[in-house]
Amino acid sequence: xxxxxxxxxxxxxxxxxxxxxxxxxxxxxASRFKSSVKVSREGQSVNGKSILDxxxxxxxxxxxxxxxxxxxxxxxxxxALVKLLKxxxxxxxxSEASLED
Amino acid sequence: MEIKRGIAVSPGVxxxxxxxxxxxxxxxxxxxxxxxxxxxxxxxxxxALAQAAAxxxxxxxAVSAKLGPQYGAIFAAHALMLTDPTLVQEIEALxxxxxxxxxxxxxxxxxxxxxxxESIEGGYLADRVADLFDIEKRILRHLLGxxxxxxxxxxxxxxxxxxxxxxxxxxxxxxxxxxxxxTEAGGRASHTAIVAGVLNIPAVVGLGPFITDVSxxxxxxxxxxxxxxxxxxxxxxxxxxxxxxASFRSQASQLAxxxxxxxxxxxxxxxxxxxxIEFPQESxxxxxxxxxxxxxxxxxxxYLGRQTHPTEAEHLEAYLTVLRxxxxxxxxxxxxxxxxxxxxxPGGSGRRAAPEHNPFLGLRSVRLCLQNLTxxxxxxxxxxxxxxxxxxxxxxxxxxxxxxLRQCKMILAEVKEDLEEEGLAFNPRLPVGxxxxxxxxxxxxxQLAREVDFFSIGTNDLIQxxxxxxxxxxxxxxxxxxxxxxVLRLIEHVVRAAAQHxxxxxxxxxxxxxxxxxxxxxxxxxxxxxVTPHSIPAIKRVIRSVTVEESVAVAQEAMRLxxxxxxxxxxxxxxxRILPEVFS
Numbered sequence: 031x032x033x034x035x036x037x038x039x040x041x042x043x044x045x046x047x048x049x050x051x052x053x054x055x056x057x058x059x060a061s062r063f064k065s066s067v068k069v070s071r072e073g074q075s076v077n078g079k080s081i082l083d084x085x086x087x088x089x090x091x092x093x094x095x096x097x098x099x100x101x102x103x104x105x106x107x108x109x110a111l112v113k114l115l116k117x118x119x120x121x122x123x124x125s126e127a128s129l130e131d
Numbered sequence: 132m133e134i135k136r137g138i139a140v141s142p143g144v145x146x147x148x149x150x151x152x153x154x155x156x157x158x159x160x161x162x163x164x165x166x167x168x169x170x171x172x173x174x175x176x177x178x179a180l181a182q183a184a185a186x187x188x189x190x191x192x193a194v195s196a197k198l199g200p201q202y203g204a205i206f207a208a209h210a211l212m213l214t215d216p217t218l219v220q221e222i223e224a225l226x227x228x229x230x231x232x233x234x235x236x237x238x239x240x241x242x243x244x245x246x247x248x249e250s251i252e253g254g255y256l257a258d259r260v261a262d263l264f265d266i267e268k269r270i271l272r273h274l275l276g277x278x279x280x281x282x283x284x285x286x287x288x289x290x291x292x293x294x295x296x297x298x299x300x301x302x303x304x305x306x307x308x309x310x311x312x313x314t315e316a317g318g319r320a321s322h323t324a325i326v327a328g329v330l331n332i333p334a335v336v337g338l339g340p341f342i343t344d345v346s347x348x349x350x351x352x353x354x355x356x357x358x359x360x361x362x363x364x365x366x367x368x369x370x371x372x373x374x375x376x377a378s379f380r381s382q383a384s385q386l387a388x389x390x391x392x393x394x395x396x397x398x399x400x401x402x403x404x405x406x407x408i409e410f411p412q413e414s415x416x417x418x419x420x421x422x423x424x425x426x427x428x429x430x431x432x433x434y435l436g437r438q439t440h441p442t443e444a445e446h447l448e449a450y451l452t453v454l455r456x457x458x459x460x461x462x463x464x465x466x467x468x469x470x471x472x473x474x475x476x477p478g479g480s481g482r483r484a485a486p487e488h489n490p491f492l493g494l495r496s497v498r499l500c501l502q503n504l505t506x507x508x509x510x511x512x513x514x515x516x517x518x519x520x521x522x523x524x525x526x527x528x529x530x531x532x533x534x535x536l537r538q539c540k541m542i543l544a545e546v547k548e549d550l551e552e553e554g555l556a557f558n559p560r561l562p563v564g565x566x567x568x569x570x571x572x573x574x575x576x577x578q579l580a581r582e583v584d585f586f587s588i589g590t591n592d593l594i595q596x597x598x599x600x601x602x603x604x605x606x607x608x609x610x611x612x613x614x615x616x617x618v619l620r621l622i623e624h625v626v627r628a629a630a631q632h633x634x635x636x637x638x639x640x641x642x643x644x645x646x647x648x649x650x651x652x653x654x655x656x657x658x659x660x661x662v663t664p665h666s667i668p669a670i671k672r673v674i675r676s677v678t679v680e681e682s683v684a685v686a687q688e689a690m691r692l693x694x695x696x697x698x699x700x701x702x703x704x705x706x707x708r709i710l711p712e713v714f715s
Binding site for chain 1: 204207208211212215216217218244247248251252256259
């Protein structure tokens with residue numbers, strides 16, 4: 031199963047962008063898989079398991095990200111991560127301002 | 132190397148390791164380690180990260196239980212950052228390849244991320260910088276453990292860098308260990324500026340954002356002469372500044388020797404050298420620099436940054452603080468409020484004055500006071516009451532007509548009557564002076580001289596109004612020059628009028644603190660100068676090196692010259708002949 035990396039493009043639909051909470055959820059989820067997860071935006075590629083790296087991508091609504099997953103559980107990882115990115119924000123999305131308090 | 136430009140508020144040069152107040156709160160002890168310690172450092176890092184993450188998760192649970200899960204979420208994100216695979220990789224890379232101590236490496240890596248977040252377009256992640264600094268603090272706390280130095284017991288000298296300094300932060304600093312300040316915010320009257328003045332250490336304020344460019348422990352240079360902060364200087368710059376520092380030190384110690392010597396010309400003529408102050412705390416350093424009193428006590432700080440006007444008691448407390456330092460004998464000239472209506476709330480009730488098209492020609496200073504009598508009288512009462520405790524003198528700024536001066540004196544007489552009725556002590560012969568800073572006042576100096584006890588020439592405004600040029604406006608600032616023949620004629624006229632009526636005349640603008648003009652002013656008959664405290668030794672040195680005869684010749688020649696440039700060149704050449712080191 032350690033074949034060529036699986037690639038998939040995802041467009042960020044969350045009006046708040048790929049923000050702190052979704053980024054945290056993404057990094058956490060990615061870390062659960064054995065496969066390596068790379069996320070790239072216009073040639074800039076970062077480790078998908080690193081929240082700090084993901085922050086640097088600065089993906090806002092409409093940004094296209096490319097996921098590149100390689101490893102034994104690549105397909106599962108890719109499916110789960112894409113699902114997470116495409117899922118609508120929770121009803122009571124906590125605003126960044128209140129997170130800071 | 133990176134050079135940041137700000138406002139120089141206290142002179143001198145300091146070179147040393149940075150202490151970044153906003154994020155660290157403690158000093159990073161060293162920058163490099165021997166290669167043999169690399170593995171040990173990396174082990175310490177992993178342990179500290181694990182401890183910090185565990186602590187953060189505990190916080191998350193506690194906060195979630197208490198305030199709800201959405202508040203715990205912020206700590207969840209912090210815990211995630213602390214266990215971030217890239218973070219640990221990058222820190223370890225700096226330790227392994229650059230042999231950085233792990234504390235320093237942590238700070239460097241966090242700064243790199245902070246900087247990157249700040250520069251992201253739209254700034255929508257800029258707030259997260261605070262989170263990064265928060266986790267940095269947490270990691271460092273675990274790394275340093277018992278070795279952590281509190282701000283009040285620093286063991287090594289540092290240069291304090293901050294966004295701005297609050298009074299409580301300043302109070303926590305050990306002045307023996309802080310060799311310079313540099314802040315992002317602040318102006319000439321900021322808290323940092325005052326504290327630096329009091330501590331007599333170099334300081335630069337108003338540098339704009341730089342905190343994310345510096346790591347604790349980075350070597351920095353604060354150039355308090357030119358208002359520069361140099362981060363991570365290259366060898367050549369460092370060498371140059373070490374020389375500047377050495378020569379400044381030897382100069383400073385030479386000048387310190389002048390402290391107890393009188394400000395007297397070689398032919399025995401005494402000059403009264405006074406200090407300009409803005410805050411009561413500055414009176415100590417003022418004396419330490421050898422001032423014989425306060426020639427200009429600006430009182431604006433009492434009014435700024437507040438919603439209500441200062442009370443009589445607040446005024447009095449500030450004035451008495453100065454008098455306690457100066458003692459009963461030394462003169463203290465208190466200038467009444469000198470602010471524009473745009474700078475504060477004249478009603479004292481949140482009502483801001485209508486915007487003016489031309490505030491420098493508008494309702495400001497004594498004009499504003501004459502339209503706000505309660506405000507004016509409150510200050511006069513406090514000045515009069517302070518006069519019972521020392522040689523206090525009152526001075527009115529921006530007088531432009533004789534009538535204004537008479538109005539001020541009339542109100543002062545009323546206030547005296549009130550105090551008398553209330554049985555409060557004051558000096559009934561409180562000396563009254565006027566600033567000469569509007570050309571009309573200089574031209575009518577004879578009339579004004581009859582009605583006051585002293586003049587003080589405020590050269591900054593006098594030059595600005597005479598040449599109609601704002602020196603902060605780069606496009607016209609070359610017009611602004613103390614050496615301009617028109618300015619010199621006005622000063623000459625004022626000095627003559629004062630002599631005719633036998634009243635004292637003082638010069639208190641920046642011109643008086645510039646050694647270039649000392650001979651000229653002496654030669655024109657000035658025997659009183661009021662200058663920024665740290666300029667006193669340099670001015671005294673010029674006074675002690677010249678004779679009145681030489682100065683008169685210089686003044687006469689300067690008065691014959693036709694342009695400001697000729698005057699300044701001539702004065703530079705003459706001063707250099709007597710004191711080559713002044714303009715080296």
